[in-house]
Amino acid sequence: QNAEKIKLKHGSHREGKRTDAIMQKWRGNGLGQFIHWGLYAIPGGEWNGKQYNGAAEWIRSWNEMPKPAYDSLIYKFNPVNFNADQWAAIAKDMGARYVTITTKHHDGFCLWPSKYTSYTVANSPWKKDIMKPLVDAYDKAGIDVILYFSIMDWNHPGWRYDIKTRADSIAFEGFKKFTRNQLIELLTMYPKAKGLWFDGTWDKSWIKQAKFADELEAEMRKLRPGLIIGSRFRADEYGKRHFDSNNVLMGDYEQGWERKLPNTIADVHGNDWDCVMTIPENQWGYNKAWKGHIKTSTELIEMTAKAVSLGGNFVLNFGPKGDGSIRDQEKRLALEIGDWMKVNNEAIYNCGYSGLEKQDWGYSTKKTRIDKIYMVVFNIPVSGAYRVKLPAKTAIAKSYLLADQNQVLKVEEVHTNEYFVYANPASQSKPFVIVLETKKKE
Ligand code: JFZ
Numbered sequence: 001q002n003a004e005k006i007k008l009k010h011g012s013h014r015e016g017k018r019t020d021a022i023m024q025k026w027r028g029n030g031l032g033q034f035i036h037w038g039l040y041a042i043p044g045g046e047w048n049g050k051q052y053n054g055a056a057e058w059i060r061s062w063n064e065m066p067k068p069a070y071d072s073l074i075y076k077f078n079p080v081n082f083n084a085d086q087w088a089a090i091a092k093d094m095g096a097r098y099v100t101i102t103t104k105h106h107d108g109f110c111l112w113p114s115k116y117t118s119y120t121v122a123n124s125p126w127k128k129d130i131m132k133p134l135v136d137a138y139d140k141a142g143i144d145v146i147l148y149f150s151i152m153d154w155n156h157p158g159w160r161y162d163i164k165t166r167a168d169s170i171a172f173e174g175f176k177k178f179t180r181n182q183l184i185e186l187l188t189m190y191p192k193a194k195g196l197w198f199d200g201t202w203d204k205s206w207i208k209q210a211k212f213a214d215e216l217e218a219e220m221r222k223l224r225p226g227l228i229i230g231s232r233f234r235a236d237e238y239g240k241r242h243f244d245s246n247n248v249l250m251g252d253y254e255q256g257w258e259r260k261l262p263n264t265i266a267d268v269h270g271n272d273w274d275c276v277m278t279i280p281e282n283q284w285g286y287n288k289a290w291k292g293h294i295k296t297s298t299e300l301i302e303m304t305a306k307a308v309s310l311g312g313n314f315v316l317n318f319g320p321k322g323d324g325s326i327r328d329q330e331k332r333l334a335l336e337i338g339d340w341m342k343v344n345n346e347a348i349y350n351c352g353y354s355g356l357e358k359q360d361w362g363y364s365t366k367k368t369r370i371d372k373i374y375m376v377v378f379n380i381p382v383s384g385a386y387r388v389k390l391p392a393k394t395a396i397a398k399s400y401l402l403a404d405q406n407q408v409l410k411v412e413e414v415h416t417n418e419y420f421v422y423a424n425p426a427s428q429s430k431p432f433v434i435v436l437e438t439k440k441k442e
Pocket of ligand 1: 036055057058199200256258276284
């Protein structure tokens with residue numbers, strides 16, 4: 001397969017995972033928060049008394065909300081209930097260890113006072129920077145900040161979906177300069193930010209910019225050593241995205257797990273990854289009328305455990321309201337997840353793939369470099385017997401409940417490296433964790 005490799009100028013520049021401390025910290029985060037906030041939070045999915053069926057943050061692209069009406073939302077951006085410390089406290093209580101915040105979504109409205117466009121918070125009634133208090137508050141709470149940035153910008157006159165004429169090309173050159181300026185500006189203004197989360201990079205116009213984007217990425221990485229950039233920033237010179245034409249991941253982690261999770265370790269090809277998830281079906285920005293199934297905290301905890309068990313992180317989205325407050329349903333879910341995390345975070349933080357065969361009772365995670373495996377139980381077997389298959393040359397030294405280490409569990413080896421662990425915890429309304437301390441076996 002290696003012999004088949006073609007020479008790429010703008011493909012991936014690394015094979016295998018990053019090993020530096022910043023990336024190791026990111027990898028061990030386990031749980032993150034996503035924030036989608038911008039002008040779209042003001043209509044909240046509704047215009048002229050009519051409910052929009054799509055994602056609320058896309059309302060501008062919806063014909064029933066005319067562009068001038070959307071554009072003038074800037075004069076209504078006055079989030080009097082915005083409190084950065086409170087947002088950070090909600091994330092902290094939930095157990096999130098990083099946050100990705102929309103500095104600019106597709107609409108082009110900037111939550112920071114960018115010098116390069118007038119479509120920013122500075123020209124809203126609020127006037128003040130939103131990103132600075134957020135970066136400071138989350139940082140103070142010990143939560144790493146990643147800056148979400150949409151390349152596609154519906155507000156910029158130079159943005160094109162494709163480049164077909166000379167006029168398009170001239171316009172897009174201006175747009176590229178603007179994009180570079182904004183990114184350098186963000187990295188300069190918010191030196192605490194650990195990474196960039198790119199979006200809106202799927203159009204032909206941007207896919208054709210392999211050289212420009214590759215050089216810009218190098219420039220950003222030089223400006224901020226250790227910067228984390230996912231696979232959704234650039235395409236290679238053949239237009240391949242996420243994975244280059246040699247099928248090697250571009251960027252530091254796979255950014256394609258959008259409202260879906262991998263099912264097996266083979267699905268993630270040995271790469272770092274995170275999954276971004278909405279609480280309702282597909283609403284990122286604030287939508288006042290959530291429809292359909294709203295995920296429960298148990299489902300979200302299950303997704304977190306599943307993500308970690310397959311070597312990834314789970315990032316849960318919040319869409320604050322136009323006034324800056326966070327809706328009660330989101331606050332309640334964050335608290336419920338946090339209650340579980342307070343007891344069980346040992347099975348989530350700095351954990352990854354355990355190497356164990358998947359069993360019906362749930363997901364197993366493993367601490368890096370420590371001989372501990374965590375069985376995160378979602379389906380309690382009626383028998384009380386939990387099947388566990390360990391990798392070769394390992395044995396169970398001891399087993400107990402994470403919530404109550406005095407409850408030592410009976411363990412029985414039934415075949416070589418194959419065990420039953422017996423647990424009959426009194427009625428459980430939430431998933432729980434069984435710890436396996438393992439040891440080397442001759
Ligand atoms: C994008 C945005 O359009 C959306 O508003 C939100 O910000 C989300 C996080 O990102 O939506 C996407 C992007 C990529 C895929 C799906 C939705 N994808 O790769 O499947």
